Amino acid sequence: MNKRLPLQIFSALVAGVSCSAMAMTINISLDNDPGKLDPVQSSMIAERMVYQSIFDKLLDLDENGKIVPMLAERWTVSDDQKTYTLFLRKGVKFQDGTPFNAKAVEFNLLRGQEKNSLRRNDLKYIKHISVVDDATLKIELSTPFAPFLSILTDRAGMISSPSAVKKFGDDYVNNPVGTGPFIYKGRLKGASLTLDKNPNYWQAGLPKADQVVYKIMNDVNVAFNNLRSGQVDITNRFPYKELGNPAPGGKYSVINKPSMGFLGFYFNTGKAPFDKKEVREAIDILINRDAIARVVYNGAVSVGHSPFSKAQFAHGVADTPPKVDLARAKTLLKAAGKEGGFSFRLTLPTTPDALQVGQMVQGMLRSAGINVSLDKAELAAQIEAGKAGSYDALMVGWSGRPDPDQNIYDFVVTNGSLNYSRYGNKDVDALLMQARIESDVAKRKAFYDQAMQILVQDVPYVYLNHDNVLFGISKAVTGFRFVPDGVIRTATLAK
Known part of the structure; x- marks a missing residue:
């Protein structure tokens, strides 16, 4: 037994090297083609699915729906509920190599208030923003606004690269740049959208996968067949008629959880x-x-x-x-x-x-x-x-x-x-x-x-x-965690 142990270890190491050399792609079907890849212009759930991979937010939600830190490590709120001080994560860079800092957050919040922004009502009560230093931002509201922290867990809290926004102008909707785990590479309109791993992501060990490909499948039954055949790993919709039917060979599981929507x-x-x-x-x-x-x-x-x-x-x-x-x-x-x-x-x-x-x-x-x-x-x-x-x-x-x-x-x-x-x-x-x-x-x-x-x-x-x-998930996928906002997070996914 002792003589065979080194050979077993060697075989395992070789297998590990072979697996790591192969690109790991997570394929996710979406029932709608995302329109604009810019959070301030967005109103589609399919866009939010993609955004979670490209953009980090100031705050996020955990599995219990509780607000937790993300790009903001911590925050304080004044006694009159009108001043929020955000203490930002240091050493983070956008996918174009430019630094994430308090000035970048200020730029995004002001942009979200602009007349043509769909986030304008979310951010309308921001009266003044003070950049205290690179990692500290003070936000003064004109009135107490109870949903403010919750809003920063969604599109209004997603942070774009100011350099990219200025560079691409109106075409930024087709050239998104955030600090997230995956980098936008391109799309075939109506067919697919491809993201590659961000090698400089700030969360150690993430993302797990090398690539995420969103495949547009308007028909939930087509998506289901692709899940069964292994062509997709996760579907963002699942056929209602298939609920209760056993998965052939136990190849997939179903997430069936109440939503917050209507x-x-x-x-x-x-x-x-x-x-x-x-x-x-x-x-x-x-x-x-x-x-x-x-x-x-x-x-x-x-x-x-x-x-x-x-x-x-x-x-x-x-x-x-x-x-x-x-x-x-x-x-x-x-x-x-x-x-x-x-x-x-x-x-x-x-x-x-x-x-x-x-x-x-x-x-x-x-x-x-x-x-x-x-x-x-x-x-x-x-x-x-x-x-x-x-x-x-x-x-x-x-x-x-x-x-x-x-x-x-x-x-x-x-x-x-x-x-x-x-x-x-x-x-x-x-x-x-x-x-x-x-x-x-x-x-x-x-x-x-x-x-x-x-x-x-x-x-x-x-x-x-x-x-x-209702998500269908291949049993080959690991690292999935359900969050009550119903959006698929990809940073921890692997297979």
Whole structure:
């Protein structure tokens, strides 16, 4: 036995050298093609998936949804809740070799406040930024803002290289540079996006893989087949019909966890007939959410009627859907002058489950004389339609954030950056503002409850459910950790 031991050790070492010499690529399927690779211009979950590999954030979330350090090692908050001092990690460099420091953070926060930034409402209360030294930044707010630290765990806290932003200008959306574990190398639009290992990443021993390739597969069934065949290692969506079916040969596992998000559709309140809230409410009470959850989602959602899932402290009675009430719906339509019914277009994603939801909504509204035509569009096109107001009803969901403010404010406040409904109500605006500046959780919840009492009557958005996070993961993959924001972190992945 002793004579054979050196040979075994030698064989193991040779095998280890051979494995390390081979490039390790993690293949991840995305159900939508990421649009703009710039956090200040982003509103797609597929983009957030890619960003996690390219950009580090000032703060992050752990497996329990708790805020933890990232590029900011620690922070302090003043007694009046208006001054945040960030103590930054030293020795970090951007992927273009330029230094990460307090000036770079200042540049990013100011850029996020610009008029064309989708982060402007997240960062609007920043009144002044002081660069104390290379590793210390003081941020003064004009008012207390309870969600501020939570916001820094997402796109508003992602730090781009100032040099790259200045170099590429408007084309920075195609040339992202951060401090993250992987470096953007290129893409085939509609097909794939490739990232290579950052050899100078600040976290020792990371990333584990040499490359990450995101493969665009709009059809969840195609992605599933690629998972089974080994062509992809992780899918960011999993077929609902396959839940409960055993994996052939135990080749993959399924992550099926409640999300912080919601799914539903906007009404364009700037266009008839949706300028009348009676019409919007009539549609809301014609939809059988339990049937949709059972038939389409195989139970992998919780029915809802608000932007707040049970994972958030703002969850309340408003999240209980109304009972289907055809008689009342007809009464409301008559009051709006639409007793003879009407027709409208529902623009929805290209995924099979979204189409099935649309078809069920079609059938449910037909009983009241409402005819729905279904238009399929890629998510990027849907978002552009939402911004332009060139739609009747628009099925766009939200992946959810830890602080409830990030699930409601921009969606319903007057002129909010995600308020595609073009809805406005001064009472709602005031209540949501009070919830933003209040630090006491119980008081914040009371403000959200009051706002929802108005919103369930005005119905600018029809909430259908809170979907689960469903990932398919090859058993060959190691180092995966689930974080409640539903975004795949790649730095620790290996196989």
